[in-house]
Amino acid sequence: LQYHLYSPPLPHVSNLHPHQRMIQSFFMSDRLREELQKRNEAVHHSLDESGYLPLELYNYHSVYPLEQPKMIPGSFGYMTSVYRVTGSVDGKPYVLRRVEGFRLMNEMAMSTIDPWRRLRHVNIVSVREAFTTKAFGDYSLAFVYDYHPLATTLADHYFAPGATPPTGPALEKTIWSFICQVASALKTIHSAGLSVRSLEASKILVTGKNRFRLNCCGLLDMLMFDVGKALPQQQQEDLIRFGQLIACLACLSLTAAQNLPKSIDFLSRNFSTDLKNVTLYLLSKPSPMKNVDDVITMMGPRILHEINSAHHYNDFLETELSKELENGRITRLLFQLGFINERPEFSLDPRWSETGDRYLLKLFRDYLFHQEDENGRPSLDVAHVIATLNKLDAGVDEKIGLMSRDERTFLIVSYRELKRSIKEALNELRS
Template identity: 50%
Template sequence: MPPMAGFDIMSTMDPYFSSQFTFVRQPLEYHLYTQPRPESLEHKYFITDSIREELQKRSETIRTAPPAGLNLPEEIQEYHSLVPLEPLAGERHKFGNWYSAVYRATNSRDGATYVLRRVENFRLMQQSAFSTIEAWSRIRHPNIVSVREAFTTRAFGDSSLVVVYDYHPNAQTLFEAHIKARAPVMQNGRLQAQQNRILERTLWSYIIQIGNAIKAVHDAGMAVSIIDATKVLVTGKNRVRLGSCGLVDVLCYETRAESMLLQQEDLGMFGRLILALACNNVTAMNNFPKAIETLARHYSADLKTVVLFLMSKPSPNKTIGHLFELIGSRLLTEMDEMQNAVDRLEGELMSELENARLVRLLCKFGFINERPEFAREPRWSETGDKYIIKLFRDYVFHQVDEHGNPVVNLSHVLTCLNKLDAGADERIMLISRDEQNCLVVSYKEIKSCIDSAFR
């Protein structure tokens, strides 16, 4: 997704369009359906709360409905359900010399969600300018927001250029994540300004990822042409991607310089970005000696060496490949962290591995118990296999304590379902609701009853 200056994608739509809503939108209660959770089974059947909440928030963001009264086109090419990702009123954002707006939209062909960056009042002089977008669309890199296509349209009432990118919900720009001023917090009875100083380990991770993306672009014979804190997205924990790629190539198609010169400019912009992050100031380059002094005071000499290399004058030896020669040992640390992250995610995935098996069992219960088409036959669940299944359902889900209050114990439910699925020989006592009937059966026998009734 292409980023934009001063825009907080993490926020909901309400702050920007509150005057057009007649209700206050409340955040989802992400814990509502899972608490309380049995501690003994916490790491066996459920992913951690932080990952689950993050994924659910992304899902919620993707499905946010557009506010009313914006008079947006119902469909552009194959894209519909446009939702603005930045305010359309008040101070407008500019991309170069043009006003720009960003929308989330759904593609009617594949049903996926994308981002449309629209450049207003742009007249395309040469159709061949789209050849640069075709070149960008062939680049698939983990640290680049993928470019899909570009087209011109008059659906907004003017001649607009639209570039389509992949959508990364709840992403932030580096400016928003690390440089943008934050509201002071109360500490020891006083308001204290929040420190935005980025950790050096995080900064090295960003440098390696962005440098890797730049190398992929340069190896393809192109240049990024726009690398700053408002155009690089943070799409996950310490995960960054270059955004707005390809747009400059179309806007400045007729005045583009040689590729070699543009690649040297990329390295200079990269150095200025690192300096801005290290100094928490996008205008750090206005006083270069002071910025270098600040960087040297808070970070290692290796980081200072990298910035000075990137900010040096263009030369044949100044390439993105030479940058990686300077930071070779840091690459090993980043690779270790990446592999650890993969291990953690695989561990989380393993925790959900058995859920489908238990859901299938629950579905069988739902299919068998109290069939509506047998409502005229009151003994459907009172005879044979169905009666045992009904009593087992009550044993698992409808137990009460000594005061008659429902017992909600997820550990008990999961334990019983696992023993049932395994067909354990363990016997349990099933008692009817009126306490007039009592059966002693094994999980193996109950499993046989369920299979028979289901068939």
């Protein structure tokens, strides 16, 4: 579907003169619009009422499954399921991750979620709250996170059958972007006295163009409240898993972490020395303790490249947004014409009758929507409507001919005069 009823731009648009523009340059790019529309559609997916999902759940409703039911426990050791829910307080969509068949034995474990709720970072899926529930017919533990429509996991995006990851220099650029974003998230988490504990490909979301977010944060802190390791050891394990993920991305295989010597050899032969050094540092034994600050130092100019890419994409989005600026002008004109034309309460008022000044606007409506082609068939030319309303909005001096339906009256008026008539009519309606 072409949103603006125009064909995509042709490949030879570079041959246009400087003063010429393709019609697509006036609107948001089709690719960006399609992506945003798909996200919006994903937010509004719903199910008919079914017996296996609760109608309401704590402070949430409209429960919608985001994953197929799993028959085996996941990496957390419990069966989990993921749903999109809508908040009853603010009406916003959220993700609810349910840990099935888990009965919280220590109420103190619920307090582990509070530090995560206060944590905000662009590369972390924000934690909203956690609670226990029996709405699904069992004892379940529910975690509520921000919802990112159409997000995929790192495992599905790069390692699933049919995935099309980048290769060559593009792959290394993607890996460095991944390193910068995850290192930034780990810096914030470790500085807050926390650890991820679930840094793996299935727990990292890809939410946009090379945008990575750590997911399921805080979940293991509550599940393993009584058997957790010391915080420094957990943070060291985060860094080791970070290095393993880099090796997996470089080899484009989730099994690369199982044979690290071979993976490092492949990485050394196909990628830069800087990338190899960062990976080796993360995979090495702590002596005495590794620190994410050292990783950030080793990244050096790669951070500048990431910042430049972010600014370039921000410029692109601002440019696309500027194309939609004041895009409601035509709609406002249609509303105004609808308010004015053929109002029944003024049918006896000569100022509003067909012999008055408002007659121009009635004829203009016919000129706008009731055109016919050379064969007498209705013309459904959207371009004519858009071009005419744009001229009316600008109030140009160009003149047009307006003919009555009985063809006995023909008036020549300018868009400036029509715009003035609309303004005067609206002022009288308001008075």
